[in-house]
Amino acid sequence: MSERFAARALQLAGLAALRLGWTPRVFWDATPSELAASIAPPAPTQLPPTPAEIAALIERDRDG
Template identity: 65%
Template sequence: MTDFAETALRLSGLAARALGWTPPVFWAATPAELAACIGQEAADAAPPDRAEIAAMIERDRHG
C-alpha cells in the first residue's frame, strides 16, 4: 500500500496548482471528484480493509 501521507501531499499540491483548491476544498472532495477534476478515472484499487485502517490509526495516533 502506498503511504497515505505521501500520496495526500502530492495530490493536494496538484489540486492547489492545477485547480486552485485550498486545503479545505481538497479535504472535502471525494477521490472520485478529484479524479474527475484532473481528468483521470477513479482508481480501481480496493479501499483499505479494517486491519489496514486499524494499523493507520495506531501508527498516527500520537501525531
C-alpha cells in the first residue's frame, strides 16, 4: 500500500466515522461507490421556481 493511499484512506475512514458513524469494519467493507454515495450532498427533490412562477407568486400575494 502506498503512503499516499494510506494517508487518504485514513482521512476517509475518519470522515466516515465522524459523519456517518461507520466503524472501521463498515468502512473497509464498503465499496468506493457506496462511500461516495453516502457522503455526497443530497440531490434536490424539487426544482427551484422559474422566474415566471416567482412573478406569479409575487402578483398573487401583492398587498392592495
